[in-house]
Amino acid sequence: MTQSFVKPQNTNAFYGQAVASFAVSLGAVAVGIGYLDASAWVRGFLAIAVLYLTTSAFTLAKVIRDRQEAP
Numbered sequence: 001m002t003q004s005f006v007k008p009q010n011t012n013a014f015y016g017q018a019v020a021s022f023a024v025s026l027g028a029v030a031v032g033i034g035y036l037d038a039s040a041w042v043r044g045f046l047a048i049a050v051l052y053l054t055t056s057a058f059t060l061a062k063v064i065r066d067r068q069e070a071p
Contacts, residue, residue, distance in 0.1 A: 026054065 033046050 026050075
């Protein structure tokens with residue numbers, strides 16, 4: 001007897017909400033860094049740190065997803 005599993009799919013609304021949430025949060029941080037009362041070096045460092053954190057979060061999410069989907 002073979003069993004077939006249905007792979008759950010996200011709805012378009014969930015995907016859209018996740019993208020919108022990411023865009024709003026990244027935009028809010030960018031505005032906050034832009035209005036920060038600090039030198040350009042400090043603002044630049046924080047901007048690079050946010051970009052590094054963002055890319056490493058995407059990489060971590062991909063690694064976890066790949067490990068869960070592995071046979």
